[in-house]
Amino acid sequence: MDRGGDELLLAFTRALRAAGVPVTHDRARGFLEATAVLGLDDQRATYLAGRATLCAGPDDLDRYDRVFTAFFGRDGLPRPRPAQSDGVPGFSGLPDTDGSGDGGPAEDDVVRARASDTEVLRHRDVATLSAAEKHRLAGMFATLRPRPPLRRTARHQRWHRGQVDAPATLRASLRRMGEPAEIAWRRRGVRPRRMVLLIDVSGSMSGYADALLRLAHRFTQASPSVETFTVGTRVTHVTRAMRSHDPERALVAAGETVPDWSGGTRLGETLRFFLDRWGQRGMARGAVVVVFSDGWERGDPALLGEQMARLRRVAHRVVWVNPHRGKDGYEPVQQGVLAALPHCDDFVAGHSLATFAELTEVVSRA
Amino acid sequence: MVLESPDAVAERLGATGYLCDDALATVTYLALRMQRPLLLEGEPGTGKTALAEAVAESLDLPLVRLQCYEGIDATQALYDWDFPRQILHLRALEAAGGADVTEAEKSLYDARFLLARPVLQALQESPAVLLVDEVDRADDEFEAFLLEVLSTYQVSIPELGTVRAATPPVVVLTSNRTRELHDALKRRCLYHWIDHPGLEREVEIVRSRAPEVSAELARQVVGVVQGLRERGDLVKPPGVAETLDWARALTYLGTAEIDLAAASATLGALVKYREDADRVRHALDQMLRA
Numbered sequence: 001m002d003r004g005g006d007e008l009l010l011a012f013t014r015a016l017r018a019a020g021v022p023v024t025h026d027r028a029r030g031f032l033e034a035t036a037v038l039g040l041d042d043q044r045a046t047y048l049a050g051r052a053t054l055c056a057g058p059d060d061l062d063r064y065d066r067v068f069t070a071f072f073g074r075d076g077l078p079r080p081r082p083a084q085s086d087g088v089p090g091f092s093g094l095p096d097t098d099g100s101g102d103g104g105p106a107e108d109d110v111v112r113a114r115a116s117d118t119e120v121l122r123h124r125d126v127a128t129l130s131a132a133e134k135h136r137l138a139g140m141f142a143t144l145r146p147r148p149p150l151r152r153t154a155r156h157q158r159w160h161r162g163q164v165d166a167p168a169t170l171r172a173s174l175r176r177m178g179e180p181a182e183i184a185w186r187r188r189g190v191r192p193r194r195m196v197l198l199i200d201v202s203g204s205m206s207g208y209a210d211a212l213l214r215l216a217h218r219f220t221q222a223s224p225s226v227e228t229f230t231v232g233t234r235v236t237h238v239t240r241a242m243r244s245h246d247p248e249r250a251l252v253a254a255g256e257t258v259p260d261w262s263g264g265t266r267l268g269e270t271l272r273f274f275l276d277r278w279g280q281r282g283m284a285r286g287a288v289v290v291v292f293s294d295g296w297e298r299g300d301p302a303l304l305g306e307q308m309a310r311l312r313r314v315a316h317r318v319v320w321v322n323p324h325r326g327k328d329g330y331e332p333v334q335q336g337v338l339a340a341l342p343h344c345d346d347f348v349a350g351h352s353l354a355t356f357a358e359l360t361e362v363v364s365r366a
Numbered sequence: 367m368v369l370e371s372p373d374a375v376a377e378r379l380g381a382t383g384y385l386c387d388d389a390l391a392t393v394t395y396l397a398l399r400m401q402r403p404l405l406l407e408g409e410p411g412t413g414k415t416a417l418a419e420a421v422a423e424s425l426d427l428p429l430v431r432l433q434c435y436e437g438i439d440a441t442q443a444l445y446d447w448d449f450p451r452q453i454l455h456l457r458a459l460e461a462a463g464g465a466d467v468t469e470a471e472k473s474l475y476d477a478r479f480l481l482a483r484p485v486l487q488a489l490q491e492s493p494a495v496l497l498v499d500e501v502d503r504a505d506d507e508f509e510a511f512l513l514e515v516l517s518t519y520q521v522s523i524p525e526l527g528t529v530r531a532a533t534p535p536v537v538v539l540t541s542n543r544t545r546e547l548h549d550a551l552k553r554r555c556l557y558h559w560i561d562h563p564g565l566e567r568e569v570e571i572v573r574s575r576a577p578e579v580s581a582e583l584a585r586q587v588v589g590v591v592q593g594l595r596e597r598g599d600l601v602k603p604p605g606v607a608e609t610l611d612w613a614r615a616l617t618y619l620g621t622a623e624i625d626l627a628a629a630s631a632t633l634g635a636l637v638k639y640r641e642d643a644d645r646v647r648h649a650l651d652q653m654l655r656a
Contacts, residue, residue, distance in 0.1 A: 026553055030402070034556075037399050038372075038392070045372075048392040052556040056549065058407070061559060154437040170449045174474075178456045224506070227545075239546065280601070281410075282502070282544025306641075310601065 005040050006032060012071050013054065019067045020256075021060045027053060043072060059237070122353045127207025127323070134210070140353055141214045141247065146360040148192035148223035149288050151316075155189050162187035193316065194225040195363065196284050198274065200293035201258060202232040202265035208323050208351070209261070210251070212292050215356050217242050217250045219363075227283055231270040231293075232260040235277070265296055267336055268303030275310055288366045289315040290359075292350060294324055297336030305339035312343045317366040321350035321359060369398060383574045384413070384420030385567060393558045394421065403516050403537035405552060408560030410542060411605015415499055417560075418538040422495035427536070431497045432484035434504035440511055444521055446481045455479070475525035486521055492531040495538065502541040506548065513551050563606065565592055571606060572613050579613045586624050587613045591636070593653060594646060601639045611635040626654060 013028040034049035047068055055064050121129075121137055129137060158165065168184035175181070197216050201209045209230075216228045220242040230236045241253035255261075275284065289311060297304055312318050320340060324330050326349030332341060341347060346362055349355040369375050375398070376391035386394070394417070397404040406414040422429035432443055452474050459470050488496035498512065515521060516537060520530040539555060541547060563571060565588060572584040579587075588609060595603045604612070615632040616624065629650050637646050 022549070024553060030400075030553075030556075033400060034396050037396060044388070045392065048389050049396065051389070052393045052396055052558055055557050056552045057543075057546070057557075058559055154435075155439070167449060170453060174449060174453055174456070177470075178453050178460070237546075276601075278543065281542045285544070 005035075009035060009046075012050070012067075015071055016054060016064065016067050019063050021054060021063050021067075022056070023054050030054075046072075125323075125327070125351045126211040126353075127351070137211070137353060138214060138247070141211075141218055144215070144218045144353070144357060144360060146219050146222045147364040148195065148219075148225070149317075149364055149366045150190045151193040151286065153189045153191050156186040157189040159185050159187040161185050192223040192225050193366075194227070194283070194287040195219060195223065196279070196287050196289045196315075197226065197228045198271075198289065198291045198293075199228065199230050200232065200265060200267070200291075201230045201261055201263075202296070203262045204265070204294055204296045205292075205323070206262045208292070211356075212350075213238075213242075213251055213254055214247055215359075217247045219360075220250075221245070227278075229274060229278075230254070230258045230260075231265075231267065231274070233263045233266055233270070234260050235270050235274045236260070237278075264298050265293070265336075266299040267293060267295075267297050267340075268299045268301070268305075268307055271304065271307040271311065275307060275314075279311065280314055284311060284314050286314075286316045288317045288319065288363055290319045290321060290363065291340075291344075292321045292323075293336070294322055295332070295334040295337030295340065297334070297339075301335040301339040304336055305343065308340045308343035312345075317345045318343065319346040319348065319359075319362060319366070320344040321348055323349070323351040325349035326351055326355055369395065371395065378424040379417075379420050382420045382423045384416060384424075385563075385571050385574060386417070387563075387567065390417070390558060390560065393556055397538075397556050398536060400556070401534050403539055403555045405539045405541065405547075405555035405557050406560055407541050407543055407557070409562060409603070409605055411607040412560040412562060413606055414540040414560055415497065418495055418497035418540075421536060421538065425493075425495070425536070428491050428494045429497060430484050430488040430491065430494055430535075431499060433499050434501050434508070436503055436505065438504050438508055442483055443485045443508070443511070444483050444515075445486045445523060446483065447475070448479045448481050452479050477526065480523070480526065485515055486529060488535045489519065489521060489529050489531040492519075492535045493533045494535045496535045498537065498539045500542060501539045501551075502544045502547060509548050509551050513548075513554060516551075516554055562592075562595060562603075565589070568592070568606065568609060572610060575610055576614050576617070579617045580622065583616060583622065583624070584613060587616065590624065590650065590653060594649060597645075597649065599645060600637065600642045602637065602642065604636050608636050624650075624654065626650060629654075 009032060010028060013023045013031060017023045030053040031050055034053050035046055038045040038049050040046065050068065051061065051064060055061055118140065121133060121140070124133070126134070126137065156165065158168065162185045165184040165186035168186070169181070172181040172184060173179060197219065199209070199212045199216060220226045220228065220239070226242070227239045228242050230238055236258045238254045238257050241257055242250050244250040244253060278284070308318070322337065325347065332338060348359055348362055350359055369378065372388060372392040372395040375395045376386055376388070379386055379391070379394070393404065396402070406417065408414055419429060455474065456470065482490060485496065488494045501509070501512070519534040520528055522528040568588045568591070569584050572579055572588060573581065591604050591609045591612070594600060612632060612635045615635040616628060619628055619632065621628040630647060633643055633646060637643050
């Protein structure tokens with residue numbers, strides 16, 4: 001193949017990367033290899049080769065299709081310049097009003113904070129904090145040490161009592177040329193149970209989104225089997241962003257992935273989408289599912305109730321966290337909450353760091 | 367086993383009764399030519415596992431299947447030693463009297479005491495088709511192990527030496543996306559998302575997989591199933607496997623044309639949830655009246 005062709009294809013992979021498809025170097029090489037096998041003259045073949053080698057999931061496929069059309073056009077004639085603005089899916093970063101961006105002003109009063117202030121801040125509603133207070137609270141999230149809930153596994157561990165471990169006993173006797181030896185014992189092992197966090201990022205929850213994502217980050221860092229989704233008008237899988245060790249980076253990455261910050265809430269529909277696409281297949285099966293939402297539902301509350309019932313049937317435990325729960329005079333009267341409440345195992349508060357700490361307790365006992 | 371174009375692949379697969387579109391044929395062709403594992407994702411019942419079976423049949427290769435589950439480890443995927451037989455062997459040596467200790471020990475780790483599990487079996491029997499089914503059910507550690515085997519196509523057994531595949535096996539991995547697979551594994555593979563087939567193709571599939579179903583009934587059944595999938599309110603929309611089951615069930619009951627009574631009686635073949643059953647009954651009522 002001529003070098004010009006290769007360069008064009010590599011430029012295409014760069015455009016893809018700009019559009020948010022994680023194209024690595026070896027993937028790009030696989031793409032070149034595949035087009036070499038299929039030949040460059042057939043556009044459909046190039047399209048399919050790229051789909052197979054550059055994409056890693058259904059989310060990538062839409063982006064890929066958009067970039068491919070923008071780059072090569074529908075007529076099959078490569079355009080001289082990739083229209084990058086077409087290829088980048090629209091998204092907005094984390095809203096600046098949160099004041100939680102990287103760095104932030106390291107104000108003097110922040111450093112000189114006294115212990116009693118810290119205690120007060122622990123109990124303050126995070127939606128009412130000033131930018132400086134939020135900055136301080138962000139650091140305090142590190143004090144949360146969530147312990148993941150546990151489940152028993154199919155595999156056994158060696159133990160000093162329990163059931164007889166026949167293979168291990170035989171192996172020990174084999175070492176003694178077949179003489180009976182000491183009896184080995186085993187018991188069922190334990191592993192972290194899977195957790196699924198569904199975070200409402202709609203307009204009515206916008207004051208809490210930042211804190212809830214930080215909480216999700218703490219959970220993700222504590223256990224390898226935590227999956228995080230944001231819900232609003234759409235469902236976005238943000239687990240990958242949450243895996244970053246640095247909370248600030250994790251939040252920025254999440255901000256870039258989520259397309260529907262501060263939009264409306266269609267909890268019932270989004271929950272159904274989550275269950276269809278991930279939950280029922282196994283992600284929510286036997287998992288502890290935590291829903292963070294105030295229950296303001298614009299869609300049909302009956303649908304929400306139905307989907308919560310479905311969720312509860314597959315999940316091990318369903319916890320609903322409502323930021324208004326801990327406030328004076330709160331009554332669960334929103335239609336969404338009323339519909340969902342019968343299908344929750346726990347209904348807890350979640351508006352301050354102290355309540356988040358309580359939540360981690362509830363979850364670890366689940 | 368050299369096929370010269372995606373069309374040839376589609377043709378060969380079609381001869382075994384597996385009908386695929388050009389995208390799947392191209393990806394399969396690439397997987398064979400580039401000797402890369404093929405990672406298939408998609409809705410349950412869209413023929414992910416069936417593809418591996420069809421590839422094995424069309425290339426006339428043995429199919430080795432590894433069903434993944436939570437907690438699966440190397441001894442279940444690669445090989446294990448047959449301890450009871452080894453001990454029996456030792457006892458026999460003892461009874462025969464005075465065997466040399468080092469000789470006896472050496473004879474313990476003989477190939478006949480080796481239990482080959484699917485991955486080792488596929489390497490030994492290669493060329494073969496290795497199907498790693500529902501890889502998303504296995505743990506992360508197992509994925510890492512799989513990655514190692516798939517990148518070198520060899521397995522080393524400390525007591526026996528290295529087993530290497532003469533020709534790398536054709537590897538097909540399927541996943542239901544219950545969890546995101548690790549990127550390293552995905553990068554090794556060619557990726558394909560299998561969708562539900564269109565009306566015409568699904569009719570063809572029913573006709574070729576279930577020849578006992580009449581053309582008339584097949585068309586009607588597929589029409590109903592596609593209508594149900596489009597509704598989007600079912601807990602579990604029926605896949606192609608369910609379409610086939612339903613078409614067969616109706617045929618066995620002697621139904622020439624779908625009516626509400628026959629449909630109600632056979633609904634268990636099509637939908638597997640109580641909520642869905644009610645919705646489908648309602649929808650069928652409307653469809654059949656129209």
